[in-house]
Amino acid sequence: MIRAVVDRFYANAREDELVGPVFKAAVPDQRWQAHLDTIVDFWSSVLLGTRRYDGRPLRKHLMLPELQDVQFRRWLALFRQTVEEVCPPDLAAFWVDRSERIGNSFRISVRMHNGDDVTGLRPLEREVLP
Numbered sequence: 001m002i003r004a005v006v007d008r009f010y011a012n013a014r015e016d017e018l019v020g021p022v023f024k025a026a027v028p029d030q031r032w033q034a035h036l037d038t039i040v041d042f043w044s045s046v047l048l049g050t051r052r053y054d055g056r057p058l059r060k061h062l063m064l065p066e067l068q069d070v071q072f073r074r075w076l077a078l079f080r081q082t083v084e085e086v087c088p089p090d091l092a093a094f095w096v097d098r099s100e101r102i103g104n105s106f107r108i109s110v111r112m113h114n115g116d117d118v119t120g121l122r123p124l125e126r127e128v129l130p
Contacts, residue, residue, distance in 0.1 A: 001086065001087060001091075002040055002043045002044055002047065003040050004086050005043070005082055005083055005086050005087065005095075006036055006039050006040050006043065007036065008082050008085075008086060009078060009079055009082040009083075010023070010036060010039070012078055012082065013075065013078050013079075016074060016078060018070060018071055018074040019071050019074050019075050019078070021066075022064060022066055022067065022071055025066075026060075026064055038053070038055065041053040042055070042057065046098055046102075047094070047095065047098065057106075058105075058106055058109055061106050061109075061110060062109065062110060062113045064110075065114075067110050069107065069124060072103055072104075072106070072107045072124060073124050073125070073126075073127045074127060075103060076099060076100055076103045076124065076126070076127070077126065077127035077128070077129050078129070079096075079099050079103075080096050080099070080100075080126070081129055083095045083096055083099070084096070100123070100124075103124070104123050104124060107124065108121060
């Protein structure tokens with residue numbers, strides 16, 4: 001199920017007008033499958049505690065100067081939509097909760113890294129996709 005979510009989500013995300021350019025600039029086509037495999041390992045570790053992933057994903061996101069709230073919001077909306085389509089409701093809710101926590105944490109870290117004042121920053125409001 002993790003592989004199905006990752007493959008579907010990233011296929012859609014790469015074509016999205018807001019987050020697609022970020023992915024295409026950061027991960028060249030020849031590295032795309034390896035990137036997906038790493039993301040599967042990441043979610044396997046987060047959701048199942050498998051310890052298949054031992055990287056530091058935040059560091060890579062800090063190096064993406066174009067990341068702003070609008071991209072985080074869209075990423076989370078697309079991810080939520082994919083998870084809700086692929087997973088049973090209880091698992092989808094669990095996965096959405098984890099993704100939103102991670103996404104908001106990364107967002108705060110990116111904003112701090114860029115020198116923004118994050119003291120009054122509230123969690124992102126959910127974007128509703130058509």
